[in-house]
Amino acid sequence: MKQLKLTPLMLAAVLAVAPLAASAAEAVKMPADLPKYGQDKPIPVPHISKKTLANGLEVWVLPRQGLPRVDFVLALRGAGYGADAADAPGRAKLLAGLLNEGTAKRDSRAIAEAAQGMGGGVGAGASNDGITLNAYALKSHASDMLRLLAEVARQPSFPEGEVALAKANALQALKVASAQPGFRAEKALSQAIYGEHPYGRSQETAESINAATAEALRAEHARRFRPDRALLVITGQISAAEALKQAQAAFGDWQAQGPAPAEIAAAPTSAAPQRLLLERPGSVQSTVRLGRPGIAATSAEQVPLRLTSTILGSGFSSRVNQNLREEKGYTYGASAGGRSFRVGGAITGGADVRNEVTGAALQEFIKEYRRIGSDLVPADEMEMSKRYVAGTYLLTTQLQGAVAQTLANNWLVGRPAEYLGEYVPLIQKVTAEQVREIGKKYFSPETQSLIVVGDPSAVAEQLKAFGEFKVSR
Amino acid sequence: MRKHSLIALFAGLALSLAAQAADRWQVPVASKKLANGLTVLVSPDHSSPTVGVSVVYHVGMRLEPKNRTGFAHLFEHLMFQGTPNAPKGVFDKVITGGGGNNNGSTRPDFTNYIETAPVSALESILWLEADRMKTLDFNPATLKNQQDVVKEEIRVNVQNQPYGGFMWIDIGGLAFDKWENNHDGYGSFKDLENASLDDVRAFHRDYYGPNNAVLSIAGDITPAKAFALAEKYFAAIPKRPTPAPSNFSEGLNTAERRLVQSDKLAQVPAIAAAWKMPERGSKDQPAMAVLGELLAGGDASRFYQSLVKGRELALNLESLYGLTSIWEYDGPTIFTVFALYKPDSSADALLSAMDEEIAKVVKDGVDEATLKRVKTRLLADWYNGLESFLSRADTLAKLQTLWGDAQVVNKIPGWIEGVKSADVQRAAKTYLTVANRSVIDRKPAAMLAAPAAAADAASSAKP
Numbered sequence: 001m002k003q004l005k006l007t008p009l010m011l012a013a014v015l016a017v018a019p020l021a022a023s024a025a026e027a028v029k030m031p032a033d034l035p036k037y038g039q040d041k042p043i044p045v046p047h048i049s050k051k052t053l054a055n056g057l058e059v060w061v062l063p064r065q066g067l068p069r070v071d072f073v074l075a076l077r078g079a080g081y082g083a084d085a086a087d088a089p090g091r092a093k094l095l096a097g098l099l100n101e102g103t104a105k106r107d108s109r110a111i112a113e114a115a116q117g118m119g120g121g122v123g124a125g126a127s128n129d130g131i132t133l134n135a136y137a138l139k140s141h142a143s144d145m146l147r148l149l150a151e152v153a154r155q156p157s158f159p160e161g162e163v164a165l166a167k168a169n170a171l172q173a174l175k176v177a178s179a180q181p182g183f184r185a186e187k188a189l190s191q192a193i194y195g196e197h198p199y200g201r202s203q204e205t206a207e208s209i210n211a212a213t214a215e216a217l218r219a220e221h222a223r224r225f226r227p228d229r230a231l232l233v234i235t236g237q238i239s240a241a242e243a244l245k246q247a248q249a250a251f252g253d254w255q256a257q258g259p260a261p262a263e264i265a266a267a268p269t270s271a272a273p274q275r276l277l278l279e280r281p282g283s284v285q286s287t288v289r290l291g292r293p294g295i296a297a298t299s300a301e302q303v304p305l306r307l308t309s310t311i312l313g314s315g316f317s318s319r320v321n322q323n324l325r326e327e328k329g330y331t332y333g334a335s336a337g338g339r340s341f342r343v344g345g346a347i348t349g350g351a352d353v354r355n356e357v358t359g360a361a362l363q364e365f366i367k368e369y370r371r372i373g374s375d376l377v378p379a380d381e382m383e384m385s386k387r388y389v390a391g392t393y394l395l396t397t398q399l400q401g402a403v404a405q406t407l408a409n410n411w412l413v414g415r416p417a418e419y420l421g422e423y424v425p426l427i428q429k430v431t432a433e434q435v436r437e438i439g440k441k442y443f444s445p446e447t448q449s450l451i452v453v454g455d456p457s458a459v460a461e462q463l464k465a466f467g468e469f470k471v472s473r
Numbered sequence: 474m475r476k477h478s479l480i481a482l483f484a485g486l487a488l489s490l491a492a493q494a495a496d497r498w499q500v501p502v503a504s505k506k507l508a509n510g511l512t513v514l515v516s517p518d519h520s521s522p523t524v525g526v527s528v529v530y531h532v533g534m535r536l537e538p539k540n541r542t543g544f545a546h547l548f549e550h551l552m553f554q555g556t557p558n559a560p561k562g563v564f565d566k567v568i569t570g571g572g573g574n575n576n577g578s579t580r581p582d583f584t585n586y587i588e589t590a591p592v593s594a595l596e597s598i599l600w601l602e603a604d605r606m607k608t609l610d611f612n613p614a615t616l617k618n619q620q621d622v623v624k625e626e627i628r629v630n631v632q633n634q635p636y637g638g639f640m641w642i643d644i645g646g647l648a649f650d651k652w653e654n655n656h657d658g659y660g661s662f663k664d665l666e667n668a669s670l671d672d673v674r675a676f677h678r679d680y681y682g683p684n685n686a687v688l689s690i691a692g693d694i695t696p697a698k699a700f701a702l703a704e705k706y707f708a709a710i711p712k713r714p715t716p717a718p719s720n721f722s723e724g725l726n727t728a729e730r731r732l733v734q735s736d737k738l739a740q741v742p743a744i745a746a747a748w749k750m751p752e753r754g755s756k757d758q759p760a761m762a763v764l765g766e767l768l769a770g771g772d773a774s775r776f777y778q779s780l781v782k783g784r785e786l787a788l789n790l791e792s793l794y795g796l797t798s799i800w801e802y803d804g805p806t807i808f809t810v811f812a813l814y815k816p817d818s819s820a821d822a823l824l825s826a827m828d829e830e831i832a833k834v835v836k837d838g839v840d841e842a843t844l845k846r847v848k849t850r851l852l853a854d855w856y857n858g859l860e861s862f863l864s865r866a867d868t869l870a871k872l873q874t875l876w877g878d879a880q881v882v883n884k885i886p887g888w889i890e891g892v893k894s895a896d897v898q899r900a901a902k903t904y905l906t907v908a909n910r911s912v913i914d915r916k917p918a919a920m921l922a923a924p925a926a927a928a929d930a931a932s933s934a935k936p
Binding site: 028029030031033034035036037038039040041044064065066067068069100108109112113115116117118119120121137138139140165168169172173175176178179180181282283284285315316317322325326327329330331332352353354383384385387388389390391392394395397398399400 | 495523558559561566567568571572573574589590592596597600618619620621624625628629630632633693737772773777778781782785789816846847849854856859861862
């Protein structure tokens with residue numbers, strides 16, 4: 001068969017051939033004697049005590065009466081992958097990972113043992129928009145843990161031996177990760193979506209790991225860790241007054257050094273769709289991903305995008321999961337939706353499917369993507385999905401560590417503390433027309449890059465209908 | 474009985490007792506048995522207008538039919554595929570529309586079905602659980618669909634993954650002798666494909682009766698209300714006879730077992746080392762919990778400090794208790810340490826480093842400061858696992874199923890505190906022996922091929 005090179009327009013014509021399936025949600029008939037949902041209780045809005053210390057550090061406290069534990073999150077804005085130099089992708093990860101491997105006062109082992117003795121832990125991770133330190137301890141050790149957190153955040157020493165070990169292990173870990181199809185797919189997807197933007201730099205390379213030095217990490221720490229770009233969230237069995245007092249004691253004398261790093265430039269809002277087949281000889285499944293640029297967390301379209309993502313691709317009842325898993329049996333799970341960060345975002349979807357149905361699975365994704373942008377979502381499905389979002393909010397806010405993490409993440413991407421309580425009422429106002437609009441704008445199949453990690457001998461033929469795939473290792 | 478008097482010998486007693494009291498947490502548990510044998514547990518907590526619900530059936534991989542490996546798990550999937558009253562799709566849609574989430578899992582000794590949602594969905598959830606306890610929609614289409622889904626699950630978690638779950642599937646196959654304990658609970662594709670609707674009917678009839686189940690609810694509900702709802706939706710389901718379990722007990726191993734596996738997807742070698750554990754309810758079980766935390770519980774642990782840090786042999790280190798946790802088994806299980814190791818290291822180097830740490834415990838026991846630290850973390854972890862209403866309900870249901878008493882939830886903190894250095898020493902000496910150990914050395918195919926090729930070349934060079 002002759003290989004056709006399809007322009008985006010021709011591609012659209014080919015893809016539109018697929019008939020639209022009836023929605024799974026419409027097809028389901030409810031049993032007569034199934035009890036109706038009871039009266040919903042009002043959505044509780046958390047009361048957060050807020051204070052900004054003289055050095056600019058924001059402190060938010062949310063006291064809780066639950067298990068005997070206190071949770072802390074310290075978020076450093078602008079300290080994440082977005083701040084990594086073009087030749088140092090993933091540097092924020094190494095930086096975050098080494099914080100608890102030695103401070104001016106304690107070595108790695110002493111830090112680990114101190115945390116264990118408090119019935120807790122302290123660690124850090126990186127994201128596009130920041131580095132986040134998490135710590136928790138049994139109630140009676142809360143103040144000790146806050147001091148340890150401050151020590152780890154403010155006085156990491158990046159000992160030469162620990163840096164060398166972290167680099168050696170990171171190189172091996174990269175080999176481990178590279179054997180996983182999801183990691184390879186994610187890397188290709190990020191590059192297709194973000195191009196040269198710093199958000200495309202979240203995955204480390206052997207070169208960037210090798211180039212890291214203790215001295216460079218210390219300099220990056222000094223540059224990225226500043227109280228005027230930081231938020232401390234405290235939740236758990238502690239009063240607001242006590243928490244604010246302890247925060248002042250642990251962080252009050254922290255001072256920023258030098259000028260603050262520049263804000264990250266806006267991420268791309270469009271990208272030329274790519275077709276990539278990453279070879280994985282002998283693979284028994286294809287790791288299929290779709291993606292294109294999305295929107296920033298504070299975009300006016302954010303709330304309708306969240307609901308659209310829920311309907312299309314979040315949870316067991318989502319359209320792609322019902323279609324690809326429950327109707328077709330192609331996959332253990334399928335998902336799709338928006339990811340949003342401070343200066344941009346991504347629209348992504350995908351599933352791991354057996355080789356024989358690689359093309360068919362892509363076809364079903366495309367069908368669902370097109371349907372969400374063309375047909376109004378039926379009222380019962382709108383209602384189900386809004387209730388799902390509200391319930392998820394209640395279930396997440398049940399967990400104090402999760403609340404602290406959500407507040408910190410919101411702050412990193414530019415959302416105020418109040419967003420937590422405003423989110424569900426905003427979701428409830430979204431209309432089916434808005435969902436269709438978002439669907440059309442962000443899920444149109446013509447704008448999606450398609451990435452497949454799999455065995456070319458088993459799947460290349462099936463991919464021909466979707467355009468010319470560039471095959472690489 | 475625990476003795477508090479010994480602690481009085483230590484300075485700082487007042488402070489440490491006050492701290493311990495502040496950190497204690499009592500989980501309320503009310504229980505009731507319905508006339509049909511269903512045990513109902515309720516743990517009220519009104520801090521969030523939500524509930525967690527768990528229905529645990531006392532059947533798992535150990536009791537699945539011998540020519541149907543993977544059947545208990547496949548059956549778990551079929552429990553979501555509808556009934557004559559609530560056709561396929563109803564279950565997920567009702568839970569989602571109720572604002573909740575659902576899931577299920579299969580383990581050697583139990584199968585659990587869990588939901589969490591705003592309390593306004595509780596009655597709907599209970600109706601759905603009762604409905605599928607009564608009967609299922611036994612039809613070929615949903616059976617075929619879930620056979621496909623389960624095969625994709627196995628592909629994504631095992632066949633297409635480097636390491637392929639060898640540290641939780643294959644290691645059990647090596648360590649145990651009896652079929653009930655050593656077969657792959659995910660099953661062979663052949664057995665999964667051979668599963669018939671008659672098998673599904675028989676399994677539901679035999680093991681999914683109310684008398685073989687525990688219903689547990691945690692969250693924004695009173696015991697009185699919850700018991701009334703349980704009565705309303707479940708009382709009419711008749712009890713059904715459950716087959717007596719086979720005898721799947723087996724003792725500790727008396728000679729070390731070793732296996733080298735080739736991994737075509739992995740780039741870095743790994744090992745899993747496993748030791749058979751004390752029986753559930755043994756006096757050694759809390760000691761083993763403390764020992765496991767001491768040796769392999771996180772960055773402060775002795776194995777981590779020795780293998781990942783000091784000697785720099787391993788990339789990482791994790792520990793597992795079979796497929797469950799240290800408190801959630803009711804038959805032979807193992808304590809497993811999994812580590813990725815460096816190319817210039819070896820399984821023997823890792824094992825001998827572990828043995829050295831174990832020998833130190835056997836010889837010297839544990840100093841008081843370390844013991845206290847380890848027990849504090851273990852206690853905190855126990856509470857953390859009970860934070861969400863969902864895992865609280867599920868833990869209670871599992872403890873009731875396995876121990877016959879959900880109140881064990883409040884006994885475990887005291888058991889942890891009661892562990893002494895000598896207990897830890899005894900556990901190390903009894904269980905963490907070379908004779909009782911099973912080890913899989915999992916190497917990238919390329920790594921194994923190189924020495925083999927060299928050996929071939931060497932042998933063919935001989936006349």
